[in-house]
Amino acid sequence: MDGIPLPLLFLALGVLILLSACFSGSETALMTLNRYRLRHLARDGHRGARRAERLLQRPDRLIGIILLGNNFMNIAASSVATLIALRLGGEGALAAATGLLTLTILIFAEVAPKTLAALRPERVAFPAALVLRPLLRLLYPLVWLTNTLANALLGLLGVNPSEEGESPLSREELRTVVNEAGAMIPQRHQRMLLSILDLDQATVEDIMVPRNEVAGIDLEADWRTITAQIAASEYTRLPVFEGGIDNIRGVIHVRRVVTAMLDGELTRDNLLEHVRPPYFVPEGTPLHRQMINFQTEKRRIGLVVDEYGELLGLVTLEDILEEIVGEFTTDPAEAVGDIHRQPDGSYLAAGSASVRELKRLLGWEISADGPKTLNGLILEQLENIPEPGTSLLIDNHPVTVMQTEDNRVKVARLDRRIQPANKD
Known part of the structure; x- marks a missing residue:
């Protein structure tokens, strides 16, 4: 070793540090890759993504080959640095060299x-995978032995590496992904x-039209009344009952009935x-x-x-679709169903307005297990039928009863949330 020129030793030290940096960067890059984007690129035929995906299928082997290479380079660099220190300053320079x-x-x-690898994982990981795959094949016996011993140690600790896999995203994690998508979505x-x-957190009871608001055809009504109701109906389908809504006979398709009526065939x-x-x-x-049931039936x-x-x-079905895409017949910036925005920033809401829509629009933090409508919420809070002008606070939102009808609240005004005072 004494015959090796000093410049060559410095060159070898630099190369070893560079190779160590490559192993360190490749480890971080491969482990921080977005697995869903990686899978997408691999399916699109990206060769680097395919190589990286194959390596990540066995992370224990990948980590094994990277750490073997990294530790070998660091130990070799330490040995070369020791030789350089002995050449330049003798044993007294060893501490400074270390x-x-x-x-x-x-x-x-x-x-x-x-x-760098954490900031640009794909730029580092894909080229690294090109080198690591053949290197893993070449040193597989050593990697296998290392992994076997490491996995045996993990087994003593109650960990089985073969059972540890990529866990699917939970609903809340997927929600975070969507919220952080930014301009991409x-x-x-x-x-x-x-x-x-x-959708799976709400039931049909949350969005249904209450029975007292169901528009239908009573077969016991006058025939002229029935035909006028059919002709003026704003709905495509109407329930048909006899004597009362509890005696349901079925549902008619209004367009087909109107066609028969115009042809003089409807009696x-x-x-x-x-x-x-x-x-x-x-x-x-x-x-x-229920959406699946509608499709099946x-x-x-x-x-x-x-x-x-x-x-x-x-x-x-339209009610469920509106839960996804919003109201079909109103401007979302001005109204959501029975909730209408006013110029002063307040809202006028029908008593039948869904609490679910109020929570979504105004950010109310109210339990979903309580009343399903604004009317029910107000009655629960007051425990009686209020008079017009009655005010109350719901989740720090001032609510004023504007109009009542029979035994229910017909219209209420919802003002902006009152910020609670800070307590010193």
Whole structure:
């Protein structure tokens, strides 16, 4: 070793530190790759992504070959630095050489390359995978032996590396991904994706039309009244009942009935020929399940019933779709269903307005297990039927009853949230 020129030793030291930096950077880059983007690139035929994906299928082997290479380079660099120190200053220079080499490796072979790899993982990982794959094949026996011993040690600690895999994203994690997508996903599309994630947290009872607001055809009404109702109906489908909404006969498709009426073929006697049997839906059915049920049953309207079979209301496929994309017939900036924004920033809301929509629009933090409508929420808070002008606070939002009808709140005004005073 004494015959090796000093410049050649310095060159070897520099090369060893550079190789150590490559191993350190490749480790960080491969481990910080976005696995979902990596899978997408691999499916699109990106060769570097495919190589990296294969390496990451066995992370124990990948870490094994990287650490073998990294430690070998660092140990070799230490040996070369020792030779250089002995040549330049004898044994007294060993301590200084050790400190200087530690600082050099820390900066140039650890911190700098790993920071670069963390900031640009794909640029570092894909070229590194091109070198690491053949190197893993070449040194596989040594890597296998190292991994076997390491896995045996982990087994003593109760950890089985073969059972540890990539866990799927939870709903809340997926929500965070969508929220942080930024400009990659338009804001409207983000709201739609988040609404889809919320479908299984709401039931048909949350969005149904209450039974007292269900518009339908009473077969016991005057025939002129029935035909006028059909002609003026704003709905495509209408429930048909006899004597009362509890005696449901079915549902008619208004357009088909109007066509028969215009052709002079519709009479009271054959009206029932156009009625399709009713489709009943349990009140606790989640929205995502009900959407599938509508598709399976080839239906667009269902009658919501409780555990005793009593009719509670009506739900349609359009109601569920509006939970995802928003209202079809109103400007989302001005109104959401029965909630209308006023020029002063307040909202006028019908008593039948869904608490679910109020929570979404105003950010109310109210339990989903309570009342489903604003009217129910106000009655629960006051424990009586309020008079117009009555005010109360709901989640620090001032609510003023504007109009009542019979035994319910018909219209209320919702003002901006009052910020609670800071307590010293």
